[in-house]
Amino acid sequence: MKKFFKSISWLLVIATFIIIIDQLTKYFIRQYMVYGETWAPWDWMMPYARLLYIHNTGAAFGLFKDGNPIFMALAVIVSGVIIYYYPQVPKEEKVIRFALSLQLAGAVGNLIDRIFFGRVTDFISVGNFAIFNVADSSITVGVIILLIAVWWQDRNEKKKLAAAKLEEPVNEFGSEN
Numbered sequence: 658m659k660k661f662f663k664s665i666s667w668l669l670v671i672a673t674f675i676i677i678i679d680q681l682t683k684y685f686i687r688q689y690m691v692y693g694e695t696w697a698p699w700d701w702m703m704p705y706a707r708l709l710y711i712h713n714t715g716a717a718f719g720l721f722k723d724g725n726p727i728f729m730a731l732a733v734i735v736s737g738v739i740i741y742y743y744p745q746v747p748k749e750e751k752v753i754r755f756a757l758s759l760q761l762a763g764a765v766g767n768l769i770d771r772i773f774f775g776r777v778t779d780f781i782s783v784g785n786f787a788i789f790n791v792a793d794s795s796i797t798v799g800v801i802i803l804l805i806a807v808w809w810q811d812r813n814e815k816k817k818l819a820a821a822k823l824e825e826p827v828n829e830f831g832s833e834n
Contacts, residue, residue, distance in 0.1 A: 664744035668758050675762035679791035680769060683778040686710050695782070709782040714775075725771055732768040736761055752806040759799030766792030 662669075690696065690710040697707040715721040716728055739761045746753050767790075770777040779788045 661744065665740060667754065668740070668743045668761060671755065671758035672762040672765065675759065675791070675795050676766045676769070679762070679766035679795070682780070682791050683770065686778055686780045690780070705784060707782050708780050709788055711779050711788050712774075712776040713779045713788075714777070725775060729768060729771045732764040732771070735764050736768070739764075750806070750810075753803060753810075756799045756803035756806060759795045759802065763792040763794070763796030763799065766790075766795065 686708065687710075690708065692710055692712070695703070695707050695709045697703045714723050714725045716724065721728075739757050743754065743757055746757070748754075767777045770792075777790065777792075779790050779793070781790060781794070782788045
C-alpha cells in the first residue's frame with residue numbers, strides 16, 4: 658500500500674493544490690456575492706469578463722442540467738480510473754501525468770460541491786461563453802493537454818518507424834531483407 662501511495666504522490670499533490678484553489682474561490686464567491694450577482698473591477702470589462710455567481714446541477718459549462726446524481730457517480734468512476742491508471746504511466750511521461758492530475762482535481766473539486774451543496778458553484782463568465790469555475794477549467798485544460806501529448810507521442814513514434822524503415826538494408830533485387 659505504501660508503494661502505491663508513493664506511485665501516486667505527485668498526482669495527489671498537484672490535484673490537492675488545484676482542489677484547494679477551486680474550493681477557496683467557490684467559498685469566497687458564496688460568502689461575498691449574492692446568487693445571481695455580477696461583478697467586474699471596471700465597468701468597461703463587463704461585456705468581456707466578469708464574475709457571475711450561479712449554481713449548476715449539470716456537467717461542465719452548464720451542460721445536461723439536473724444530472725447531479727449521474728455526474729456524482731461519473732466523477733467517482735473517473736477519479737478511480739485516473740488513480741488506478743496513473744501509476745502505469747511511465748514517469749518520463751510528465752505531461753500526461755500532469756494532465757491526469759488536472760482532470761482528477763476538476764472531477765473531485767466539483768464532486769465536493771455536489772456532495773455538500775447538491776450543486777456546483779460557477780462564477781467565471783467570459784463573453785457569451787457558458788459560466789464555469791476552476792474545476793471546470795482544470796478538466797478542460799487537462800483533456801486538451803492529454804490529447805496534445807498523446808497526439809505528439811503518436812506523431813513521434815510514426816516518425817521513428819518511418820526513419821527505421823528508411824534504414825533497413827535492401828538486397829540487390831530491391832526488396833527488404
